Structure formats: C-alpha cells, structure tokens
Amino acid sequence: MWRDTSTFASGEYSKSELAAAIHSATTGNVASMTGVGPSRAFNLMFTGFTAAAALLALTNDISAQTLRAPNYAETASRFPCDRWAVAVPLAFQDAVREMVRYKSLLPGWDGIGSVAPRATVIESAVAFVRAFPLDLLAPEPSVSADGSVSWFWNTNTIYAAVSFTRPGKFVYYAKNKLDGCRVKGVGVLDNTVPQELIDFIKVA
16 A cells, blocks of 8 residues: 555655655665655555556646546446346345356256257356346256256246347247236347247246
C-alpha cells in the first residue's frame, strides 16, 4: 500500500518529487524527500493497482481523482448477460453448477454406446438459462445418453423441457397439466427466451 499520502495531497511535496520517490521505491530503494521542510524518508510500497493510481495522480489534479468500486448493478442493467455479477438466486446457481459438471462425463458414462455431451452444447444450455427471467421457477438440469443436455420443469401444474443437441440451438416443449394446453418449437440462442415458454412456466 502507499503510505503517508497526506503530504502530497496537502501540497507539501511536488509531483516531480513524488515521481522520483515512486521510481526509487519501485526499484527497491527507499525514497528520500528533500528540499521542502525537514528531510525525511518515505517507504512507498506499491502493488498492482495502487502504483497505477499513483501514477495517474501525477498527471491530473489530485483533488479531481476519486477511486470508486465498480457498480456491478449498473453494468448488469446495461448488459443483461452480466447480471450474474450481482446477486443471483441460489437455485439458478446450483442448476448452472450441475450443468457444468456434465463436462466431466466420458464416453460410455451411461453404458456401452452412451455419448458424452460436448462442451459447446453445455455452454449453450448455460447461455440459455442466463437469459431466463430469474423471478420464475429455476429449472432442473439433465443429461441423456445421446449426448444432449436439457433444462426441465415438472410441477403439479406444468411440465416443460428445453433440450440442446447442437451449439446455439434448442428445442422446447411445455404442457399445462390442468387444461392440456401445450406448446413446442425450435429456437436459436440470441439472449432471449420464447415468450410462450415463459408464459407456461409462470403458472408452475
């Protein structure tokens, strides 16, 4: 960390003197500040971002520099795919972790002739659920012997499944158990989810 920065902020030392101290400290020497007031030594210890921030201060008015923590909530609102940088329901996190574990399956995992799912297919399934409304019921993951992976919902009111056999594409099916109404279709990953599928899952 950079210690004793108050002297520079108050104007006790010039930027050129601080620059010399930074250069000396980053090459393993102790920087000695002289010329203004009593001579005294600094121990300036820098790592990564702190050093970069100090160098930035040399070329800008120190009073105008304010270091702020990243606003992940704002990022998530601008870029929906980044919303996982903020709070995500635990059920969705668990579902994604389980789906990702399928990458470790090997050929023959479910008996002779069973196929291991391709990583690109699993990544497509994860991309789909990342675009899914997080205020709805989280899906359950599943994997089949033919190498396909799926998300499914099975409650007292609906059954729905979204299956992935090729990267970037999926098929879906949903049925309302109460009135027998059903929908099905084929989709392409584009950061959206078919609205008719969402409408079915809303009543889960």
